[in-house]
Amino acid sequence: GAGVSQSPSNKVTEKGKDVELRCDPISGHTALYWYRQSLGQGLEFLIYFQGNSAPDKSGLPSDRFSAERTGGSVSTLTIQRTQQEDSAVYLCASSPALNRGRVDEKLFFGSGTQLSVL
Amino acid sequence: AQSVTQLGSHVSVSEGALVLLRCNYSSSVPPYLFWYVQYPNQGLQLLLKYTTGATLVKGINGFEAEFKKSETSFHLTKPSAHMSDAAEYFCAVSEGAAGNKLTFGGGTRVLVKP
Numbered sequence: 001g002a003g004v005s006q007s008p009s010n011k012v013t014e015k016g017k018d019v020e021l022r023c024d025p026i027s028g029h030t031a032l033y034w035y036r037q038s039l040g041q042g043l044e045f046l047i048y049f050q051g052n053s054a055p056d057k058s059g060l061p062s063d064r065f066s067a068e069r070t071g072g073s074v075s076t077l078t079i080q081r082t083q084q085e086d087s088a089v090y091l092c093a094s095s096p097a098l099n100r101g102r103v104d105e106k107l108f109f110g111s112g113t114q115l116s117v118l
Numbered sequence: 119a120q121s122v123t124q125l126g127s128h129v130s131v132s133e134g135a136l137v138l139l140r141c142n143y144s145s146s147v148p149p150y151l152f153w154y155v156q157y158p159n160q161g162l163q164l165l166l167k168y169t170t171g172a173t174l175v176k177g178i179n180g181f182e183a184e185f186k187k188s189e190t191s192f193h194l195t196k197p198s199a200h201m202s203d204a205a206e207y208f209c210a211v212s213e214g215a216a217g218n219k220l221t222f223g224g225g226t227r228v229l230v231k232p
Binding site for chain 2: 004033
């Protein structure tokens, strides 16, 4: 596709349920990021995938959060046993590789998934 | 470790007036610095970035920012605000040549008054 695609665009769930959020990055982009934007807050880094390297999971707020990226393309962010404080917009971004193994810091963002935990 | 502080979560300017959005960072390595903008109902997009070289960088829509190492700042300016500049602006820092993960500030929402 032309841009980063995220689905669903909106998700309402009950406290305690598991949710899966999907991100389709721009084709060929080697880096993929997940961020969380809470109401009135900035963007909170969650996890970063770059090529075949081990992901940087340093931003995941608890062990209820996990993410995977299959085949170097699509990524799924899973939140288990959702809590009300998980309510936020979850943003995915991707960026292409530059030479010498670096990745362009110009991130292309998706429109996000608005998660509401009741 | 790196962090970004944006002074002022909301800024109100009159159309035609100077826009000044403040950003201070901390980084243990030479940083790369960025400003992203989020227009209403749109995704974030890159406004401008500093990596190396000239410390005054120009971006889209007439914005520019200056990297001041001594002040650990990367303030964003535009000489004359336009109604279309109403948006939320995010400053971000990466670890420069050491890595790509971006850390964002809390954002500053700009309101432009006619």
